[in-house]
Amino acid sequence: MDAITLLKHDHRKVDELLKEASALGSGAAASRQKLFKQIDEELTVHSKIEETIFYPALKAKAKAEKEEDAKQEVLEAYEEHGNVAAMLKKLEATEPKDETYAAKLQVLSELVKHHVHEEEHEMFKQAKDLFDKAELEELGQRLERAKSEQKAVAAR
Numbered sequence: 001m002d003a004i005t006l007l008k009h010d011h012r013k014v015d016e017l018l019k020e021a022s023a024l025g026s027g028a029a030a031s032r033q034k035l036f037k038q039i040d041e042e043l044t045v046h047s048k049i050e051e052t053i054f055y056p057a058l059k060a061k062a063k064a065e066k067e068e069d070a071k072q073e074v075l076e077a078y079e080e081h082g083n084v085a086a087m088l089k090k091l092e093a094t095e096p097k098d099e100t101y102a103a104k105l106q107v108l109s110e111l112v113k114h115h116v117h118e119e120e121h122e123m124f125k126q127a128k129d130l131f132d133k134a135e136l137e138e139l140g141q142r143l144e145r146a147k148s149e150q151k152a153v154a155a156r
């Protein structure tokens with residue numbers, strides 16, 4: 001699978017999980033907890049493989065091709081990951097029945113939605129211009145391997 005298809009699959013999975021979680025009320029504490037664990041894991045693994053493989057590869061390519069916009073897009077994405085990670089930490093520390101839980105979940109969803117939109121509508125388009133098909137395929141394989149490794153770590 002090429003890198004962009006793989007990353008988009010991850011995005012759709014997180015969209016689904018966030019949608020499910022936002023439909024739960026404060027009475028569904030156990031389900032909120034369970035879904036949050038999944039969301040946390042999906043987002044953490046996804047961010048990690050982007051940060052360690054996809055972003056550095058794109059940044060290096062953008063630099064080599066003097067594509068300043070693409071490089072800036074990558075730098076922005078790292079910052080957005082930081083905001084998402086901070087929100088995940090806050091949610092982790094919040095009881096599912098707390099009155100701020102839904103608000104925090106909503107903010108997390110908005111951060112993720114904005115970030116995913118930037119990736120799919122800006123960054124991935126730049127990546128398609130900068131990498132050829134074989135390179136995207138090779139990056140996809142590396143992402144897939146890293147994903148299995150990260151999932152194994154998360155399951156420990």
Ligand SMILES: [Fe+2]
Pocket residue numbers: 007011046050116119
């Ligand atoms: Fe992503």
Ligand SMILES: [Fe+2]
Pocket residue numbers: 047050077081115119
């Ligand atoms: Fe990302």
